[in-house]
Structure formats: structure tokens, C-alpha cells
Amino acid sequence: MSSLTELVLNANTFEHLCNISSASFPSLPHLHIKGNSHILQLGSGCLEKLAKLQHLNLSKSRIESFNCCNEALRSLSSLQYLNLSHNTQLHLQDMLIKDSANLEILDLAFTPLHINTEQGPF
Numbered sequence: 001m002s003s004l005t006e007l008v009l010n011a012n013t014f015e016h017l018c019n020i021s022s023a024s025f026p027s028l029p030h031l032h033i034k035g036n037s038h039i040l041q042l043g044s045g046c047l048e049k050l051a052k053l054q055h056l057n058l059s060k061s062r063i064e065s066f067n068c069c070n071e072a073l074r075s076l077s078s079l080q081y082l083n084l085s086h087n088t089q090l091h092l093q094d095m096l097i098k099d100s101a102n103l104e105i106l107d108l109a110f111t112p113l114h115i116n117t118e119q120g121p122f
Contacts, residue, residue, distance in 0.1 A: 006030040013038050017072065018046040029054045029078075036061035039088070042072035055081045059107070063087040073097050085109040096121040 007028055014020065015038050025031075029052055033040070040061040047053065053076050065072065068090040073079070077099040084090065085107045091114045097103065115121075 002027055004028055006032070008032045010034040012036055014040055016041045016043055016046070018043045020046070022047045022049040025050065027052050031055070032057040033061055034059050034083075038062065039064060041065075042069065044071040045074050047073065048075035050076065052078050054078050054102075057081075057083040058087070059083045060086040063111075064089045066091045068092055069096055070098050073099075075099060077102065079103055081105045083107040085111055087111040089114065091116050092121050093117060 004025060005028070007025060007030065009020065010032055012033065014033065014036055017040060020033070026049055028050055031050065031053060034057050040058070040063050042063060042065050056079060063084065064087070070093065076097070079100065080102050082103060082105070086109070089112045090108070093116055
């Protein structure tokens, strides 16, 4: 599956982002995990093997993160689109994603945000 360009895992029951074997898809540019029916834990570095990932949709996945999202999305330096809309709650630090120089679109609509520092990531 090295030529796979889009993986859609919508409406699943994942409990942790690490349940997805990212090492199996090192060249994958588009990943959708929308509408997960369980609370989805982001973990730390679960997707770091997806070095070519450009588009990540985690909307409506019941994500509740107390330290979003630098560790969870590290090494995704090619990421251009990130959708975290319609999730439960995100606690943000002063930096959302360290390796986000190429990020063009960030969708946080309808997700309660808690900024944990005086100067937030925006």
C-alpha cells in the first residue's frame, strides 16, 4: 500500500491515535479519522511515521486533550491542513504544533479551547 494517497477511517471506534499503524503508510498524504464514536486519545508521536502527511481530519472524534497538540502531532512537518473542529475540549499551550511551518489551514470551530498560558498560540 505504498501508493495509497488517501485513507478514510471515519465513524470508527478507536480509543487511541496509536491504534492506527502509521508505519504501514509512510507516504500517505491524506488521513481522515472523522466521527470516531469513542473518546479519541491523541497520545504522543503516534503519527510521526507519516512524514508526508499533508491533510489530517480529526473532526468530530470526541477528542479531549489536556496538552494539545505539540507532542501528539510532532514530526508532521509537511502538514498543511488540520481539522480539529467539533471536538470535546482542547487545552492549548503557547505553541500548538512545533513543526507547523507549512500549516495553511487550522480548523478549531465548535471545539471549546482552554489556553494554558498568558500568551496563547494565536
